[in-house]
Amino acid sequence: MATVELRFSALPEHVRTARLVAAAVARRAGVDEAVLDEVRLAVGEACSRAVGLHQSVGITAPVKVALIEDEKLFSIEVGDEAPHAVPAERVAGGASADADVEAEEDEMGLAVISGLVDDVEVTTSENGGLIRMSWPTVQPPTVVI
Amino acid sequence: MDLSLSTRTVGDRTVVEVGGEIDVYTAPKLREQLVELVNDGNFHLVVDMEGVDFLDSTGLGVLVGGLKRVRAHEGSLRLVCNQEHILKIFRITGLTKVFPIHTSVEEAVAATD
Incomplete structure (x- = not known):
């Protein structure tokens, strides 16, 4: 199972919490200090996107x-639990201007x-x-007593 | 940390000093501030981002929106930023080609190109 799992109501104010928790767990796991900023940003982007998707279709389930x-x-x-339309459906549906803006964001x-993370799916x-x-972790330095 | 905003006038420029985190939650406040400034006739903006700890794509979207608004009035929107982790986001999204980015408010205020 996951080391830490987080579920939060799909509200923008909780995205910061997710960023902070993710960065803290990443640091503990041995992710290089130099890329923690990237971890924080990438998880924030992913959560913001999920919140936007849930809100746009009125899903009450948590992210x-x-x-x-x-x-x-x-x-x-x-x-996220938002139903993702396949591209063909989106075209057939005749996307509105609002939908276009959301798609752009x-x-x-x-x-x-994808600019930040090499290993993304x-x-x-x-x-x-x-x-x-995913990010590689470095071995913690051996403690000399 | 929340978002802090303060504005001041330097010659014909309006400097917006931003501090804290610009993300999906706080970006609407920055958007409101920029819209208000443009609606009040301030078309030459300098956004000082030296106090910004965090910026995401929502924040970038707001800055691009601000740029569109001032350009509609033949204005300008310049950024002040020296922080590498913030500049990186502008680079990977190609926005360094869209925004003039300066190293100091003095430089941004004096720029005319």
Whole structure:
């Protein structure tokens, strides 16, 4: 199971909490101090996107964040429950101007994530989406007593 | 930390000093401030981001929106930022080509290009 799991109501004010928790767990897991800013930003982007998706379709379910510590890898999974329309449906539906703006903001968040994180995987289905991001961990220095 | 905003006038420029975190929660406050300034006839803005600890894509969207608004009045929106972790976000999104980014408020206020 995940080292730490977080569920929060899909409200913008909770995204900061998710960023802080993710950065704290990443630091403990041994993620390089130099990339903690990137972890914070990437998880914030993923959570902001999930909050936006839940709010835009009126989903009351929480956004889920899983912080997973493996031997040499630290991963963060951010899951939403918004039904993701396949591109063909979006075109057939004739997207409104508002939907276009939302889609643009959504793209911007994803652009930042893919610019920041080398190891990122985005999966979507009718039941929701999941962004999985991973960073290598460094071995903690040996303590000399 | 929340977002702090203060404005002052330097010649024909309006300097907006931003502090704290600009994210999905606080960005609407910055948007309101920029919209209000433009509606009041301030079309040459300098956004001082030296006190900003965190900026995400929502914040970038607000700055781009501000730029669009001032450009509609032949104005300008310049940024002041020296922090590497903030500049990085502008670089990876290609926005360093969109915003003039200065190292000091004095430099931004004096710039005319």
